[in-house]
Amino acid sequence: MINSETIRKLRQLDLGELVAALELQEADMETRHLTFDDRFQIATDYLYQEKYNHRIKGIIHRAKLRIKEADxxxxxxxxxxxxxxxxxxxxxxxxxxxxxxxxxxxxxxxxxxxxxxxxxxxxxxxxxxxxxxxxxxxxxxxxxxxxxxxxxxxxxxxxxxxxxxxxxxxxxxxxxxxxxxxxxxxxxxxxxxxxxxxxxxxxxxxxxxxxxxxxxxxxxxxxxxxxxxxxxxxxxxxxxxxxxxx
The missing domain is CATH 3.40.50.300 (P-loop containing nucleotide triphosphate hydrolases)
Known part of the structure; x- marks a missing residue:
């Protein structure tokens, strides 16, 4: 389990999504037994997807689409x-x-x-x-x-x-x-x-x-x-x- 000081530093680095990924891993018994490399890859994928989603949400917001639910x-x-x-x-x-x-x-x-x-x-x-x-x-x-x-x-x-x-x-x-x-x-x-x-x-x-x-x-x-x-x-x-x- 990562300590509170590490969590603070990650959040200060605007890596709150990484904190969430690590917490999810800690809550999943199967994930907790994976190797460091596998856990790091999973956390990185989660971080990338969350950052991407946030970025796209901003781009869509700034586009000022008249029909926001259009798909x-x-x-x-x-x-x-x-x-x-x-x-x-x-x-x-x-x-x-x-x-x-x-x-x-x-x-x-x-x-x-x-x-x-x-x-x-x-x-x-x-x-x-x-x-x-x-x-x-x-x-x-x-x-x-x-x-x-x-x-x-x-x-x-x-x-x-x-x-x-x-x-x-x-x-x-x-x-x-x-x-x-x-x-x-x-x-x-x-x-x-x-x-x-x-x-x-x-x-x-x-x-x-x-x-x-x-x-x-x-x-x-x-x-x-x-x-x-x-x-x-x-x-x-x-x-x-x-x-x-x-």
Whole structure:
């Protein structure tokens, strides 16, 4: 049994998980008879897993996911015309490694936000810095930042550096010229270096007009659509479906 002074030192070194691992071993009669090397390996594995879990919990918390319980393992496939194989492939997050984008397009309530949060959580588990935000909220942050010295530049730098950025309600509202310039600058900085998930009700054919139909529309689309996985979330309203099945 480790003495209280050793426990104190381990906790001071932020190794409380190691203390817990050793206490578990002391409580398990079978473990107590293992060799030192075996016990040390078990304790190390326990410490690593606990540290990892704590780290991932922090990454997920900072991602500010709108649907915190979203999980790929809980996706409802029955009665939905969605591509299961493609979604499972996206869940590996290889698209992030290759700086590809993902576009969830579908009707209101079809699960775009849930799917994006589920993918974002998988990225968090791989320790990829991730952030979820609605485009209207991002533009509000831009407006507030404009009153501070170098505020917009700092905001662009912040959102440019996430390994994975989820932009929900993409193109939902009409955009002003200043909005388009800001969006272009953000997308330009992320292009070919990071990945973005877009959640939208609008088909690709509608994007150009929603983006103002000018040169900014051309430039923004050019940087998004040619390196993107398009995923149709279908027409079923999942909120209505889940309400009926409860």
């Amino acid at each position: 790929l393992r809980s996706i409802q496939y029955e009665h939905r015309d969605i591509n299961r194989e493609m979604l499972q492939e996206l869940g590996t997050c290889n698209f992030v490694k290759h700086h590809m984008n993902v576009i969830f397009q579908g009707f209101t309530g079809s699960g775009k936000t849930y799917l994006s949060c589920a993918l974002a959580k998988e990225a968090c588990k791989l320790e990829i810095r991730t952030r979820y935000i609605r485009l209207p909220d991002l533009l509000i942050e831009r407006d507030e930042a404009s009153f501070k010295e170098q505020g917009v530049a700092k905001l662009l730098n912040k959102y440019s550096n996430y390994g994975l950025l989820v932009l929900d309600e993409w193109l939902l509202d009409d955009l002003l010229d200043e909005d388009l310039k800001f969006i272009f600058e953000l997308i330009e900085r992320r292009h070919d270096t990071h990945s973005t998930i877009y959640c939208t009700q609008f088909r690709k054919a509608d994007w150009h007009q929603r983006l103002g139909g000018g040169i900014h529309a051309d430039a923004i689309m050019d940087r998004i659509v040619h390196k993107a996985f398009w995923y149709d979330t279908g027409k079923m309203n999942m909120r209505e479906f889940n309400a009926q099945t409860e």
